[in-house]
Amino acid sequence: MTYRAPQNDILFAMSHAAGLDRGIAQGIYADLADGFAATILDQAGTFAEDVLAPINRQGDLSGSRLENGGVVTAPGWREAYAKWIEGGWAGLTAPQEAGGMALPHLLDAACLEMWTSANMAFMLCPLLSSGAILALDRHGSDDLKRIYLPKIVSGEWSATMNLTEPQAGSDLSALRTRAERQSDGSYRLFGQKIFITYGDHDMAENIVHLVLARLPDAPPGTRGISLFLAPKFLLDDNGTPGKANDVRCHSLEHKLGIHGSPTCTMIYGDKDGAVAYLVGEENRGLACMFTMMNNARLSVGLQGVALAEMATQKAIEYANERRQGRASGFSGQGMSPIAQHPDVRRMLMTMKASTMAARTICYMTAEAIDRSHRAEDETARRQAGERASLLTPVAKAFSTDIGNEVTSLGVQVHGGMGFIEETGAAQFMRDARIATIYEGTNGIQAIDLVQRKLPLSGGDTVAREIADMRETIAQVSQVNDASFGHMSARLAETVDSLQTATRYMLEALGKAPDDALAGAVPYLRLFGLARGGTALARMTLAAKQIGSDQQAHIDIARFFAENMCIAARGLELSVTEGAASVHTAEKALAS
Amino acid sequence: MTYRAPQNDILFAMSHAAGLDRGIAQGIYADLADGFAATILDQAGTFAEDVLAPINRQGDLSGSRLENGGVVTAPGWREAYAKWIEGGWAGLTAPQEAGGMALPHLLDAACLEMWTSANMAFMLCPLLSSGAILALDRHGSDDLKRIYLPKIVSGEWSATMNLTEPQAGSDLSALRTRAERQSDGSYRLFGQKIFITYGDHDMAENIVHLVLARLPDAPPGTRGISLFLAPKFLLDDNGTPGKANDVRCHSLEHKLGIHGSPTCTMIYGDKDGAVAYLVGEENRGLACMFTMMNNARLSVGLQGVALAEMATQKAIEYANERRQGRASGFSGQGMSPIAQHPDVRRMLMTMKASTMAARTICYMTAEAIDRSHRAEDETARRQAGERASLLTPVAKAFSTDIGNEVTSLGVQVHGGMGFIEETGAAQFMRDARIATIYEGTNGIQAIDLVQRKLPLSGGDTVAREIADMRETIAQVSQVNDASFGHMSARLAETVDSLQTATRYMLEALGKAPDDALAGAVPYLRLFGLARGGTALARMTLAAKQIGSDQQAHIDIARFFAENMCIAARGLELSVTEGAASVHTAEKALAS
Structure with a gap:
C-alpha cells in the first residue's frame, strides 16, 4: 500500500x-506566508511517501528484538x-538557538500527521524527542540545554519519557523510582520503568532518558516527584x-500493534545507580513532565487522524478496484466497484x-498554541492559551x-481480505488501538x-468556543445552497445540545462531581x-467562494452533520x- | 484468564x-421442562470452563500450521x-435418526455462546459441522444421509462450507469452480476455494466438504450453482x-485473529478431479447453501455475544483488582479499584x-426458529418463521x-496492559473482528x-414485532418503581423512532430503493x-416479581435505555x- 500525502x-x-x-493576514504566521507552508508540506509529504511508508509493513512484521542487551530495530529503520x-x-x-527552525506548531501538526500516516511506529521515536526538547528548553539548566539540546534537535540523539511503573500508571502519585543526591550535584537513579517507548534502539548514537523519580526526603504523592535526565551513554x-x-532495557513487550516501536522495561541502577541530572527544581517534576505530556497529547490526537487518513485512502482504493454485485447506478459491464454500493x-x-x-x-488546537505564543496582545495570548x-x-x-x-471500518470495507494480515488494513487498526490509551x-x-x-476563566473559555461555533452556523445558514442540505439545522441542534450539556456540567461540578465524571x-x-x-462547515464557506471544484468539502461537511x-x-x-x-x-457488575 | 459460564x-x-x-407452559419446550435446560447448561458450561477455555490462549499463540500437506492444530486441540x-x-x-438429541435451538444457542466465549477458534469446527448436518438432513439423498450424517453428528467427521473464490465473495454469481458429471452418477470438481474454515485439520478422521460449483451446461449467475459433497478421504x-x-489445503492465511482456526485455500481437482456427490438438485445449490448460512448467521451473532461476555468478565475482574487514584465513594485504604471510578x-x-x-x-431468534417448527398451529408456525x-x-x-x-472497550479498561498481548484482552478484540465480516x-x-x-407479509411481520415492543413498554410504564429511572420514556422514544424509520424504509423500497440501501x-x-x-425491559418485569436479588437486571436495563x-x-x-x-x-471519495 502506498501512502499519498493529502496536501x-x-x-x-x-x-x-x-x-x-x-x-x-494578522502577521502571526509571517513565517508561513508566500506559500512557504505549502513548500514545507510538499517536502515533508515526499519524505513520508518515499522514506517512511515503504518500511512500515516490514516494521510490523519484524518488530524489534533484544539482542546482547541492546534493541535492534527492523530492517531499513x-x-x-x-x-x-x-x-x-x-x-x-x-x-x-539549539539549531531548530522554530516553525509554528500548526505546520508541525500537519507534517506530523503525514509522517505518522506513513509510519506510526517509526514516528514515535522523534515524537518522544520533541517532548524532551520542549521540557529541557523550558525547565533545563543552561548547562543541560547547552550540552543536550542541540544533539536532540539535530536528531543525532533521541529521547525518552519514563513515567509509568507497574503500580503507577494513570496515578503517578504511586511511583517509587528512587533518586539519591551525590556530592557532585548529580543524582543516582534506582528503579524500574515500564512501557518506555524507544527505551533502547540502534538508530541514534545516544539516548537521553527523562525520568520521574522520588528523592529520599520527598513528600508523598505527586508533590514529591522530581524529573531527571539520564543519558544512555555518559558523555566524556x-x-x-x-x-x-x-x-538497560530488560525486556520488550509483545504488543497488539506498533510492532516496529520497541516498548521497553527499563532498569535503572542495577549496579551503583544510573547517573542523572536534575531537570527543573526538586519535587517539581510533574510540572516539567506536564510540559512534555501536553505537547504529546496533541501529537497522539494526530496519530488518530493519521491512521484514519491512511485507512481511508486504502479503503477507497480497494473499494474502487474490488468488484462485487451490481449497484443500481452502475452503467459499465459486469460487476460494479463496491464503492458504488450505497x-x-x-x-x-x-x-x-x-x-x-x-x-x-x-x-x-495547534493554531491556538501558536497564537498563545505569537499574538501581539496579551489578552489574545492568554485567551488562545486557554483555548488550547x-x-x-x-x-x-x-x-x-x-x-x-x-x-x-477500513477492515470492514475490505471484507474477508481485511482480516488477512497481508492486506495491511488490519495493521492500521492494531496500530491505532494504543492511541486512546x-x-x-x-x-x-x-x-x-x-x-x-x-471552568477556565469562569466558563468564559468554553462559552467563547460555543459562540465561535454559532457564528459559523449563522454564516452557513445565510448561504442559500441546496447542496448544504440540512447541515445548518443539524449543526444548530448539535451546538444546542453542547450548550445544555455544558451548563449541566458546570453546575454538576459544584454540587454532584461524580455525576460530572460519569458523563x-x-x-x-x-x-x-x-x-x-462546525469547523467542516466553516470550510464549506471557503469552498463555496472558491468554486465548484471544492464541492467535495461541502459534501463532506453535509454528510458529517447529517449522519454523525x-x-x-x-x-x-x-x-x-x-x-x-x-x-x-454495583450489583450489575458484582457477578 | 478463566471463563465462568454465566448460567x-x-x-x-x-x-x-x-x-x-x-x-x-405452552408445551413447545416440553423437552426442557423440569429443570432440564439448567442441567444441560450446567454440563455445557463445565465443558467450556474446563476443556475449551484452558487451550484458547495456546491456540492464539501457536495457530495451526501446514506440514507435509496436512494441517496440524495447536497443542491440546x-x-x-x-x-x-x-x-x-x-x-x-x-x-x-442420525444419532442426535434433537434439542431446541434455544438451548443450543445458549450452549454455543458459552463454548464460543471459552474458545471461538475451536468452536468454528463444530459450527461448520452443524450447518452441514442441517443442509444434508434437509437436502441430501437418503444414501448421503445414511452414510455421512451419523458420522458428522457424532463428531467423528467434521464438515466444511466451500463458497468463496477470489473473485466471488459477497457475490456468489461470479463463482467458477467446475463440476463434471461422471457415468456412475458422481461428479468431479475442479477449482479453488478460499477462506475455508477448518478446510483441513488433524482432529477428525474425515472431513466432509460441501462445495458450491457450476456444471458445464449451467445457466450463468446464481441460478447455475449446484451443491456437492466431497469427502477428504473416499470411503471404502x-x-x-x-x-x-x-x-488439498494449498496454504493457510495469516489472520488478525482466530489463529487457532485454520483458514485454508483449498484446491479441488489438481489431478483427475475431486470425487463428489450432488446434494439436492442440480442448479439449486444456492437454496441448499442458504439453509446452512441462515443457521450460521445466528451462530455468528452468538460469537459477538460470546466474545463480548468474555471481554466483560475479564474487564470486570481486572477493574476490581487494579488500583489507581481514589474514587470519591471509596472508604478503604490507599488507591481504589478502578471499577469505582465513574x-x-x-x-x-x-x-x-x-x-x-x-x-x-x-x-x-432461536426461540422463533424453534416455534416455527414446534408450534401446534400452522399460523403460529408461519409467523414464528417470519419472525426468525x-x-x-x-x-x-x-x-x-x-x-x-x-x-x-475491554482493551480500554485494561489501560496500557490491554495493548500487551499476554494480558489476553487484545485476543478477544482480534478474534471478534471477523464476525462482522x-x-x-x-x-x-x-x-x-x-x-x-x-416487506414480509406486507409489513405485518415487522409491525407485530414493534407491537410486541410497545406492549413491554406499556407494562414497564405501569410499574411505578423509582429504580426504573427514565427507562420507559427512553424506550418509547426508541420504538417511535423505529416505527418512523420503518415506515420510511417501506416507502423508500418502492420509490427510491437506493435511499433504503443507504440507510x-x-x-x-x-x-x-x-x-x-425492550427485551431487557421485559426482564425487569420478571426481576421485579422475583425480588431484590434480581435488582441487577433492572439496573442494566435502565442503563441500556438511558445511555445506549x-x-x-x-x-x-x-x-x-x-x-x-x-x-x-462521488467527489469527496475521488481524492
Missing part, C-alpha cells in the same frame, strides 16, 4: 478551519532514521557519548468525514476514538476537559462532534440523565 | 426475554476435540475413510448491558457490532433486513437498540434524511 486536504483545513490564512536527521526534520519547531569531556550508564459508500464517507473533522480539531487547554483533551480523545472507528486514557482526557477546562466521556464526544462539524452530528441529542441525554444508572452499577 | 444470566434471558418459561466427541455435544440439535466398501480424494464504571456497564441486549436478540427471518440479520449484525465494540458482511445483513425482511446500516442498529432495550437507546433519534434522522449525502459522495 490539498491538509492545506485546506489549515487555511480555512484552523485559520492559517487569517494568521498570515536505521537507514530511514539517518535520512530523518539528514532532512533536518527533528528540529522543525525547536528553538533556533568532549561531550561525546562514552561509558555506558547504569541503565452501504459501502456510507462507510467510506464516514471514514473520510470523520478523519477530516478530527483533523480540523487538532489543527485548531480546552481543545487539547478533545483533540487527543475525539481524534483517537475516530482513529479506532475508522481503521476498524497512552498519554492519559481517553477517559482521563474527558475528566480533564470537564473538571479542569470547562465526561459522552460530553467529550459531543464536544468533538460540535467542534468538528445527529448523535448529539442522545449524548446530551446521556450526560444530563445518564449518571444515575452509572452510579447504581 | 444465571443466560437462564434468565432464556426464560424471561426469549420466552422459555412461556414455551414450557486434538485432545479437546476427542472430549467434544465423547461428550456427545456435536449432536445437540441433530435429528435423532465398509464406509471407512480410505484413499485420499483429489482435494468513567470506568460507565465502560463496564456499557459492556455488560450491550452484551445482555445482544444476547436477548439472539435467544429470541426478520430477527436473524439483526441477531447477526447487531450482536457482532456489539462484539467489536465491547471487546475494544463473514457469513454475509453486516452491511449485507442490513440490506437483507430492509429489502427482504421488512440500511443505521436502520439495523436502531432495530437492535429497540429490540434489545438514546442514540435512536439520531439514527432515525440518519435513515430518513441521511441518504442524499451518501449518494453525493
Whole structure:
C-alpha cells in the first residue's frame, strides 16, 4: 500500500478551519506566508511517501528484538532514521538557538500527521524527542540545554519519557523510582520503568532518558516527584557519548500493534545507580513532565487522524478496484466497484468525514498554541492559551476514538481480505488501538476537559468556543445552497445540545462531581462532534467562494452533520440523565 | 484468564426475554421442562470452563500450521476435540435418526455462546459441522444421509462450507469452480476455494466438504450453482475413510485473529478431479447453501455475544483488582479499584448491558426458529418463521457490532496492559473482528433486513414485532418503581423512532430503493437498540416479581435505555434524511 500525502486536504483545513490564512493576514504566521507552508508540506509529504511508508509493513512484521542487551530495530529503520536527521526534520519547531527552525506548531501538526500516516511506529521515536526538547528548553539548566539540546534537535540523539511503573500508571502519585543526591550535584537513579517507548534502539548514537523519580526526603504523592535526565551513554569531556550508564532495557513487550516501536522495561541502577541530572527544581517534576505530556497529547490526537487518513485512502482504493454485485447506478459491464454500493459508500464517507473533522480539531488546537505564543496582545495570548487547554483533551480523545472507528471500518470495507494480515488494513487498526490509551486514557482526557477546562476563566473559555461555533452556523445558514442540505439545522441542534450539556456540567461540578465524571466521556464526544462539524462547515464557506471544484468539502461537511452530528441529542441525554444508572452499577457488575 | 459460564444470566434471558418459561407452559419446550435446560447448561458450561477455555490462549499463540500437506492444530486441540466427541455435544440439535438429541435451538444457542466465549477458534469446527448436518438432513439423498450424517453428528467427521473464490465473495454469481458429471452418477470438481474454515485439520478422521460449483451446461449467475459433497478421504466398501480424494489445503492465511482456526485455500481437482456427490438438485445449490448460512448467521451473532461476555468478565475482574487514584465513594485504604471510578464504571456497564441486549436478540431468534417448527398451529408456525427471518440479520449484525465494540472497550479498561498481548484482552478484540465480516458482511445483513425482511407479509411481520415492543413498554410504564429511572420514556422514544424509520424504509423500497440501501446500516442498529432495550425491559418485569436479588437486571436495563437507546433519534434522522449525502459522495471519495 502506498501512502499519498493529502496536501490539498491538509492545506485546506489549515487555511480555512484552523485559520492559517487569517494568521498570515494578522502577521502571526509571517513565517508561513508566500506559500512557504505549502513548500514545507510538499517536502515533508515526499519524505513520508518515499522514506517512511515503504518500511512500515516490514516494521510490523519484524518488530524489534533484544539482542546482547541492546534493541535492534527492523530492517531499513536505521537507514530511514539517518535520512530523518539528514532532512533536518527533528528540529522543525525547536528553538533556533539549539539549531531548530522554530516553525509554528500548526505546520508541525500537519507534517506530523503525514509522517505518522506513513509510519506510526517509526514516528514515535522523534515524537518522544520533541517532548524532551520542549521540557529541557523550558525547565533545563543552561548547562543541560547547552550540552543536550542541540544533539536532540539535530536528531543525532533521541529521547525518552519514563513515567509509568507497574503500580503507577494513570496515578503517578504511586511511583517509587528512587533518586539519591551525590556530592557532585548529580543524582543516582534506582528503579524500574515500564512501557518506555524507544527505551533502547540502534538508530541514534545516544539516548537521553527523562525520568520521574522520588528523592529520599520527598513528600508523598505527586508533590514529591522530581524529573531527571539520564543519558544512555555518559558523555566524556568532549561531550561525546562514552561509558555506558547504569541503565538497560530488560525486556520488550509483545504488543497488539506498533510492532516496529520497541516498548521497553527499563532498569535503572542495577549496579551503583544510573547517573542523572536534575531537570527543573526538586519535587517539581510533574510540572516539567506536564510540559512534555501536553505537547504529546496533541501529537497522539494526530496519530488518530493519521491512521484514519491512511485507512481511508486504502479503503477507497480497494473499494474502487474490488468488484462485487451490481449497484443500481452502475452503467459499465459486469460487476460494479463496491464503492458504488450505497452501504459501502456510507462507510467510506464516514471514514473520510470523520478523519477530516478530527483533523480540523487538532489543527485548531495547534493554531491556538501558536497564537498563545505569537499574538501581539496579551489578552489574545492568554485567551488562545486557554483555548488550547480546552481543545487539547478533545483533540487527543475525539481524534483517537475516530482513529479506532475508522481503521476498524477500513477492515470492514475490505471484507474477508481485511482480516488477512497481508492486506495491511488490519495493521492500521492494531496500530491505532494504543492511541486512546497512552498519554492519559481517553477517559482521563474527558475528566480533564470537564473538571479542569470547562471552568477556565469562569466558563468564559468554553462559552467563547460555543459562540465561535454559532457564528459559523449563522454564516452557513445565510448561504442559500441546496447542496448544504440540512447541515445548518443539524449543526444548530448539535451546538444546542453542547450548550445544555455544558451548563449541566458546570453546575454538576459544584454540587454532584461524580455525576460530572460519569458523563465526561459522552460530553467529550459531543464536544468533538460540535467542534468538528462546525469547523467542516466553516470550510464549506471557503469552498463555496472558491468554486465548484471544492464541492467535495461541502459534501463532506453535509454528510458529517447529517449522519454523525445527529448523535448529539442522545449524548446530551446521556450526560444530563445518564449518571444515575452509572452510579447504581454495583450489583450489575458484582457477578 | 478463566471463563465462568454465566448460567444465571443466560437462564434468565432464556426464560424471561426469549420466552422459555412461556414455551414450557405452552408445551413447545416440553423437552426442557423440569429443570432440564439448567442441567444441560450446567454440563455445557463445565465443558467450556474446563476443556475449551484452558487451550484458547495456546491456540492464539501457536495457530495451526501446514506440514507435509496436512494441517496440524495447536497443542491440546486434538485432545479437546476427542472430549467434544465423547461428550456427545456435536449432536445437540441433530435429528435423532442420525444419532442426535434433537434439542431446541434455544438451548443450543445458549450452549454455543458459552463454548464460543471459552474458545471461538475451536468452536468454528463444530459450527461448520452443524450447518452441514442441517443442509444434508434437509437436502441430501437418503444414501448421503445414511452414510455421512451419523458420522458428522457424532463428531467423528467434521464438515466444511466451500463458497468463496477470489473473485466471488459477497457475490456468489461470479463463482467458477467446475463440476463434471461422471457415468456412475458422481461428479468431479475442479477449482479453488478460499477462506475455508477448518478446510483441513488433524482432529477428525474425515472431513466432509460441501462445495458450491457450476456444471458445464449451467445457466450463468446464481441460478447455475449446484451443491456437492466431497469427502477428504473416499470411503471404502465398509464406509471407512480410505484413499485420499483429489482435494488439498494449498496454504493457510495469516489472520488478525482466530489463529487457532485454520483458514485454508483449498484446491479441488489438481489431478483427475475431486470425487463428489450432488446434494439436492442440480442448479439449486444456492437454496441448499442458504439453509446452512441462515443457521450460521445466528451462530455468528452468538460469537459477538460470546466474545463480548468474555471481554466483560475479564474487564470486570481486572477493574476490581487494579488500583489507581481514589474514587470519591471509596472508604478503604490507599488507591481504589478502578471499577469505582465513574468513567470506568460507565465502560463496564456499557459492556455488560450491550452484551445482555445482544444476547436477548439472539435467544429470541432461536426461540422463533424453534416455534416455527414446534408450534401446534400452522399460523403460529408461519409467523414464528417470519419472525426468525426478520430477527436473524439483526441477531447477526447487531450482536457482532456489539462484539467489536465491547471487546475494544475491554482493551480500554485494561489501560496500557490491554495493548500487551499476554494480558489476553487484545485476543478477544482480534478474534471478534471477523464476525462482522463473514457469513454475509453486516452491511449485507442490513440490506437483507430492509429489502427482504421488512416487506414480509406486507409489513405485518415487522409491525407485530414493534407491537410486541410497545406492549413491554406499556407494562414497564405501569410499574411505578423509582429504580426504573427514565427507562420507559427512553424506550418509547426508541420504538417511535423505529416505527418512523420503518415506515420510511417501506416507502423508500418502492420509490427510491437506493435511499433504503443507504440507510440500511443505521436502520439495523436502531432495530437492535429497540429490540434489545425492550427485551431487557421485559426482564425487569420478571426481576421485579422475583425480588431484590434480581435488582441487577433492572439496573442494566435502565442503563441500556438511558445511555445506549438514546442514540435512536439520531439514527432515525440518519435513515430518513441521511441518504442524499451518501449518494453525493462521488467527489469527496475521488481524492
